[in-house]
Amino acid sequence: MERLTTVVIGAGQAGLAMSWWLARRSIDHVVLERGAVGNSWKTERWDSLTLLTPNWQSRLPGYGYQGNDPDGFRTMPETIGFIEQYARAIAAPVHPDTRVTSVRSRRGGYEVVTDQRIWQCDSVVLATGACNVPVIPSVASAVPAGVKTLTPLAYRNPGQLEEGGVLVVGASASGIQIADEIQRSGRPVTLAVGEHVRVPRVYRGKDIKWWMDASGVLDQRYDEVDDIVRARNVPSLQLAGYPDRRTIDLNSLTAIGVNLVGRLAAINAEGKAQFSGSLRNVCALADLKMNRLLGTIDEWATANGRDSDLPAPHRFAATEVEESPPLLLDLTHGKIKTIIWATGFRPDYSWLDVPVLDRKGQVRHDGGVAEAPGLYLMGLPFLRRRKSSLIDGVGDDARDLSAHLAAYLRDRVLSSPELIAARG
Amino acid sequence: MAINNPVNNGVNTDALFGAREALTKAPEAAQFKWRASCEWIRGTQSRSTVDSFYGLGAEQKHKTKFTYDSDHPEVFASEDAAATPVEIVLAGLAGCLTAGIAAVAQARDVQLRSVKATLEAGMDIRGILGADPDVRNGFDGIKVTYKIDADASDDDIKAIVAQSQKRSAVYDIITNPTNVTVEVK
Numbered sequence: 003m004e005r006l007t008t009v010v011i012g013a014g015q016a017g018l019a020m021s022w023w024l025a026r027r028s029i030d031h032v033v034l035e036r037g038a039v040g041n042s043w044k045t046e047r048w049d050s051l052t053l054l055t056p057n058w059q060s061r062l063p064g065y066g067y068q069g070n071d072p073d074g075f076r077t078m079p080e081t082i083g084f085i086e087q088y089a090r091a092i093a094a095p096v097h098p099d100t101r102v103t104s105v106r107s108r109r110g111g112y113e114v115v116t117d118q119r120i121w122q123c124d125s126v127v128l129a130t131g132a133c134n135v136p137v138i139p140s141v142a143s144a145v146p147a148g149v150k151t152l153t154p155l156a157y158r159n160p161g162q163l164e165e166g167g168v169l170v171v172g173a174s175a176s177g178i179q180i181a182d183e184i185q186r187s188g189r190p191v192t193l194a195v196g197e198h199v200r201v202p203r204v205y206r207g208k209d210i211k212w213w214m215d216a217s218g219v220l221d222q223r224y225d226e227v228d229d230i231v232r233a234r235n236v237p238s239l240q241l242a243g244y245p246d247r248r249t250i251d252l253n254s255l256t257a258i259g260v261n262l263v264g265r266l267a268a269i270n271a272e273g274k275a276q277f278s279g280s281l282r283n284v285c286a287l288a289d290l291k292m293n294r295l296l297g298t299i300d301e302w303a304t305a306n307g308r309d310s311d312l313p314a315p316h317r318f319a320a321t322e323v324e325e326s327p328p329l330l331l332d333l334t335h336g337k338i339k340t341i342i343w344a345t346g347f348r349p350d351y352s353w354l355d356v357p358v359l360d361r362k363g364q365v366r367h368d369g370g371v372a373e374a375p376g377l378y379l380m381g382l383p384f385l386r387r388r389k390s391s392l393i394d395g396v397g398d399d400a401r402d403l404s405a406h407l408a409a410y411l412r413d414r415v416l417s418s419p420e421l422i423a424a425r426g
Numbered sequence: 427m428a429i430n431n432p433v434n435n436g437v438n439t440d441a442l443f444g445a446r447e448a449l450t451k452a453p454e455a456a457q458f459k460w461r462a463s464c465e466w467i468r469g470t471q472s473r474s475t476v477d478s479f480y481g482l483g484a485e486q487k488h489k490t491k492f493t494y495d496s497d498h499p500e501v502f503a504s505e506d507a508a509a510t511p512v513e514i515v516l517a518g519l520a521g522c523l524t525a526g527i528a529a530v531a532q533a534r535d536v537q538l539r540s541v542k543a544t545l546e547a548g549m550d551i552r553g554i555l556g557a558d559p560d561v562r563n564g565f566d567g568i569k570v571t572y573k574i575d576a577d578a579s580d581d582d583i584k585a586i587v588a589q590s591q592k593r594s595a596v597y598d599i600i601t602n603p604t605n606v607t608v609e610v611k
Contacts, residue, residue, distance in 0.1 A: 197592075265602075267601075267602040267603055268602075268603045270603070276602075276603045278601045278602050279600065279601035279602075280591070280598075280601045280602075283588055283591040283592065283597075286588045287585075287588045287589070287592060290581060290584055290585045290588060291585075293581060294581075294585075326566070326567055361453075
């Protein structure tokens with residue numbers, strides 16, 4: 003058993019950024035990592051995936067982009083290298099190959115049990131990522147035998163799939179990229195499309211992330227938006243980070259032969275997939291929302307005198323939906339060999355034995371400050387800001403939350419003579 | 427929002443947002459049961475009655491009992507004493523979407539002056555006649571066309587209509603499969 007002030011769980015960008023801030027505030031801590039630094043990036047991503055944010059936008063506390071391709075997108079090996087370099091540069095106290103099996107409240111603090119040893123601490127930072135577990139719809143149980151199913155965590159490349167048709171369920175960042183490369187591999191793709199967020203990769207000559215960063219959209223705070231529950235559950239942007247900076251959207255997928263259908267609603271007793279008749283509306287919603295975002299961007303550009311040095315505002319073609327998209331797809335005819343569930347992810351807190359979980363198994367928190375004193379979260383969608391789940395967003399959150407953590411430790415000691423005596 | 431000219435579409439959105447917050451905390455109270463009863467009159471005519479429902483943890487009653495007759499038209503060799511059931515489905519969809527438009531517009535501070543919808547649904551009746559097993563009984567599609575006069579841009583109006591579809595129960599019932607159990611007692 004070892005005693006220290008703070009245990010950070012997870013050595014990805016979020017845990018490391020927190021480590022940097024804790025060190026700066028002279029708070030002794032360790033960073034526990036189930037594998038090696040950047041484990042999820044190493045073991046749970048497909049081969050062609052790149053970061054969806056440009057290189058310049060991977061700013062971690064005390065560390066920025068040094069290379070000569072600021073507008074490029076890092077491959078996974080490059081991303082892993084970047085995070086490893088950061089861990090070394092800040093000399094983060096990382097304990098690799100240390101899997102946390104339980105966190106529980108103990109003596110006014112926490113006990114962190116791992117497969118290596120047990121730590122006693124005053125505070126815990128959960129930086130274990132937002133994408134631990136794929137969310138798979140309940141209809142998955144009705145998939146007929148003979149059709150293979152995969153999640154993006156297990157998907158590596160099209161070569162891993164049988165020849166033949168593929169149903170990709172979900173049209174957010176993962177779904178559209180996977181659909182694009184599978185269709186190009188010669189396997190015909192049907193893409194089931196629910197609510198999604200359409201954005202162009204490049205607008206008026208600038209990356210969409212540049213616009214969102216410059217105009218302050220990414221800095222929007224969790225306590226400033228109308229409906230934070232909705233904001234935290236917005237699907238990931240339809241983006242890919244290809245070297246040619248091309249936009250992948252439903253129109254580009256249709257152009258290479260992908261068939262669009264509505265949200266997968268059910269698989270019936272005859273093994274037929276049934277799709278929602280709402281495809282037209284989810285596409286209309288996405289087009290309208292994209293145009294609202296572009297409108298916000300254009301207003302910002304004008305207000306900030308950027309119009310003269312940038313191409314004029316314009317709008318993109320509306321999403322084309324065929325007159326009567328198919329509502330049924332027979333999964334027993336052998337035409338569909340594989341289904342890929344690109345239906346989102348969620349964090350896994352099954353090892354957290356502190357009573358802060360809501361009925362959906364997620365930690366109740368206010369901007370990353372969990373309901374249990376001394377417990378903090380990092381790296382979740384819109385945790386404190388729209389950019390919270392981005393590499394570029396963890397620095398500001400770590401600064402805020404480490405300040406809260408430091409104040410908590412100070413108040414706690416000041417208000418508790420027994421604690422001072424016990425620690426003495 | 428202009429204070430001297432408050433938007434009023436006759437929808438109490440404060441109550442709706444209050445209900446949303448309350449029901450998030452008490453999901454059991456959000457469980458509703460909708461009911462109708464129906465009795466055959468003669469021929470293809472029948473009369474459905476809507477009276478009570480269950481919700482907010484208790485039995486609820488409409489202010490009055492509502493009845494809806496249905497029949498088939500003369501071209502089906504019926505008496506045409508009332509609308510056909512499929513037309514009542516269209517009326518249900520229109521009623522649901524239009525209520526949603528009023529509510530969403532209210533929440534977005536958009537004053538509506540007029541909202542009119544026309545609905546048309548195609549159907550190949552060889553399905554219901556059993557004349558071709560490859561033809562389905564139901565609609566092959568529904569087209570809803572709104573004409574809306576409101577204090578908002580075309581895109582804002584389209585966004586209100588899109589959001590109404592996103593939150594509409596009848597739209598969901600029609601666009602997604604639902605298990606239906608019919609028993610005889």
